[in-house]
Amino acid sequence: MKILLTNDDGIYAEGIRALYNALTDLGDITVVAPDTERSAVGHAITLSDPLRVKNVNRGGKFFGYAVTGTPADCVKIAIRAILRDRPDIVVSGINLGPNVGYSVLYSGTVSGATEGAMLGIPSIAVSLGTFEDPDYSYAAEFAKKAVLLVAGNNGLPKGTLLNVNVPAVAREQIKGVRVVKQSARAIEERFDKRQDPRRRTYYWLTGEVIGSDGQEDADLETLRRNYVTVTPIHCDMTDYGFLQLLKEWKFEL
Amino acid sequence: MKILLTNDDGIYAEGIRALYNALTDLGDITVVAPDTERSAVGHAITLSDPLRVKNVNRGGKFFGYAVTGTPADCVKIAIRAILRDRPDIVVSGINLGPNVGYSVLYSGTVSGATEGAMLGIPSIAVSLGTFEDPDYSYAAEFAKKAVLLVAGNNGLPKGTLLNVNVPAVAREQIKGVRVVKQSARAIEERFDKRQDPRRRTYYWLTGEVIGSDGQEDADLETLRRNYVTVTPIHCDMTDYGFLQLLKEWKFEL
Numbered sequence: 001m002k003i004l005l006t007n008d009d010g011i012y013a014e015g016i017r018a019l020y021n022a023l024t025d026l027g028d029i030t031v032v033a034p035d036t037e038r039s040a041v042g043h044a045i046t047l048s049d050p051l052r053v054k055n056v057n058r059g060g061k062f063f064g065y066a067v068t069g070t071p072a073d074c075v076k077i078a079i080r081a082i083l084r085d086r087p088d089i090v091v092s093g094i095n096l097g098p099n100v101g102y103s104v105l106y107s108g109t110v111s112g113a114t115e116g117a118m119l120g121i122p123s124i125a126v127s128l129g130t131f132e133d134p135d136y137s138y139a140a141e142f143a144k145k146a147v148l149l150v151a152g153n154n155g156l157p158k159g160t161l162l163n164v165n166v167p168a169v170a171r172e173q174i175k176g177v178r179v180v181k182q183s184a185r186a187i188e189e190r191f192d193k194r195q196d197p198r199r200r201t202y203y204w205l206t207g208e209v210i211g212s213d214g215q216e217d218a219d220l221e222t223l224r225r226n227y228v229t230v231t232p233i234h235c236d237m238t239d240y241g242f243l244q245l246l247k248e249w250k251f252e253l
Numbered sequence: 254m255k256i257l258l259t260n261d262d263g264i265y266a267e268g269i270r271a272l273y274n275a276l277t278d279l280g281d282i283t284v285v286a287p288d289t290e291r292s293a294v295g296h297a298i299t300l301s302d303p304l305r306v307k308n309v310n311r312g313g314k315f316f317g318y319a320v321t322g323t324p325a326d327c328v329k330i331a332i333r334a335i336l337r338d339r340p341d342i343v344v345s346g347i348n349l350g351p352n353v354g355y356s357v358l359y360s361g362t363v364s365g366a367t368e369g370a371m372l373g374i375p376s377i378a379v380s381l382g383t384f385e386d387p388d389y390s391y392a393a394e395f396a397k398k399a400v401l402l403v404a405g406n407n408g409l410p411k412g413t414l415l416n417v418n419v420p421a422v423a424r425e426q427i428k429g430v431r432v433v434k435q436s437a438r439a440i441e442e443r444f445d446k447r448q449d450p451r452r453r454t455y456y457w458l459t460g461e462v463i464g465s466d467g468q469e470d471a472d473l474e475t476l477r478r479n480y481v482t483v484t485p486i487h488c489d490m491t492d493y494g495f496l497q498l499l500k501e502w503k504f505e506l
Contacts, residue, residue: 037301039300039301040297040298040299040300041294041295041297042294042295042296042297042298042323042325042364043295043296043358043359044293044294044295044297044359045293045295045359045458046293046458047292047293047458048290048292050447050455050456050457051444051455051456051457051458052453052454052455052456053454053456070295072295072359073458076442076444076458077444077456077458080442080443080444081443081444081446081456102371102488104490105296105364105367105371105488105490106296106297106298106325111295111358114358118355118358118438142506145504145505149502149503149504153502156495157492157494157495158437159437160492160495162499174506176506177504177505177506179496179499179500179502179504181489181491181493181496182489182490182491184411184412184488184489185371189329189333190333190334191304191329191330191333191334193334194303200305201305201306202303202304202305203304203305203306203330203334204303204304205298205299205300205304205326205329205330228504228506230499230504231491232491232492232495232496232499233490233491233492234490234491234492234495235355235358235437236434236435236437237358237435237486237487237490238434238435238484238485238486238487239410239413239485239486239487240434241410242409242410242413242485242487243432243434243485246415246432246483247432249402249406249432250402251398251399251402251430251432251481251483252398252430253395253427253429253430
């Protein structure tokens with residue numbers, strides 16, 4: 001199996017190394033990841049600047065390419081310019097912090113897998129549900145299972161990826177795996193208004209995860225109850241439910 | 254009506270001015286837009302840097318706030334920190350260039366409207382189908398009609414926005430308005446591999462719009478046939494069609 005790894009915490013992050021180690025006996029791994037942290041970049045791509053690529057050797061067999069771009073850039077350039085063969089699967093992560101609810105749209109980790117899905121390659125994003133003291137070992141083990149399951153089921157529908165979130169608790173406290181929908185909201189944010197040393201105002205975004213309007217069966221609440229969540233995400237953002245109603249509206253030139 | 258305008262071409266762009274002029278007699282307009290062009294930023298938000306806000310007066314009644322961030326940042330900071338009252342509608346654009354197919358995921362213009370939808374405000378993204386010699390006049394006129402239609406229908410479903418694309422042809426050549434789905438693909442890209450003056454390699458993303466796998470009824474092909482396209486886009490990226498099938502997969506801890 002030919003595996004492409006990326007992430008948004010950067011090629012030197014602990015999470016991508018844990019992923020590398022867990023997947024290494026499944027086949028040939030190539031790591032193409034941002035040279036520095038690129039969190040909350042959404043599905044950004046770099047159009048107005050050139051990209052540079054640098055070889056990185058983190059010791060052991062971990063060899064990869066650091067790119068001066070976003071996770072989506074990394075997957076694009078890996079497939080279009082770096083790799084000789086098309087990968088069989090793209091795995092993005094392991095992200096430090098959960099990617100549930102609307103965070104899915106902001107997430108660089110998810111966008112790495114989204115780019116893979118756009119290019120027609122089965123793709124998985126993996127995130128760990130904590131921002132502090134991460135232990136990636138079980139998330140990496142589960143990522144391996146997910147890769148094998150995707151391979152065993154002959155891939156994923158075109159344009160669809162799996163968004164996996166693993167609770168940050170001890171292995172024996174994890175209750176199971178649930179296939180769930182994305183929740184509608186997850187973050188309540190505000191801006192801190194501050195003054196710099198030259199007395200000019202600046203704003204800093206801050207926020208906290210809140211509830212998700214009682215969506216007990218969606219990703220946020222399910223992860224909170226210590227289940228691994230698996231959500232199929234697709235690149236077609238059409239609201240099909242509303243599409244038919246909207247056709248009744250009287251749009252005129 | 255209280256209207257919030259943003260875009261991704263920046264507060265000094267021609268497209269947002271055209272939008273401002275077209276909507277000005279509908280109510281109170283506030284412009285909060287990036288201080289420079291932020292194209293293809295996806296749904297990025299700025300977490301690791303502060304945001305600064307500067308008053309901008311472009312002459313006439315056009316007064317606004319330039320933000321050192323992305324379109325999503327602009328909508329967030331407008332609603333959370335700048336505006337006294339919550340807007341009734343968010344309009345993002347008019348973008349120089351179409352936003353159809355997978356471009357919807359890369360688009361800063363769409364992400365401005367997506368952020369509005371996430372915050373529970375009816376939102377519209379408007380793009381013009383050309384990158385050269387833009388004439389925004391009809392797109393601006395249509396944007397006004399769309400705003401009135403959204404207001405007349407009491408808004409949009411929670412988490413859903415309208416993605417509007419206007420063909421860049423003379424008014425009399427526009428054939429009508431079509432409510433359509435997002436197409437599955439729109440761009441074929443490659444990387445130019447070049448050498449800088451110091452003989453170091455760099456890569457530059459380039460590409461062209463191609464077909465969309467025969468999706469005649471979707472946004473790309475419909476816009477090409479000179480119809481205005483209106484696509485309802487939502488923030489829930491769950492692939493519901495595949496969700497039920499995926500529940501049959503044997504995920505295990």
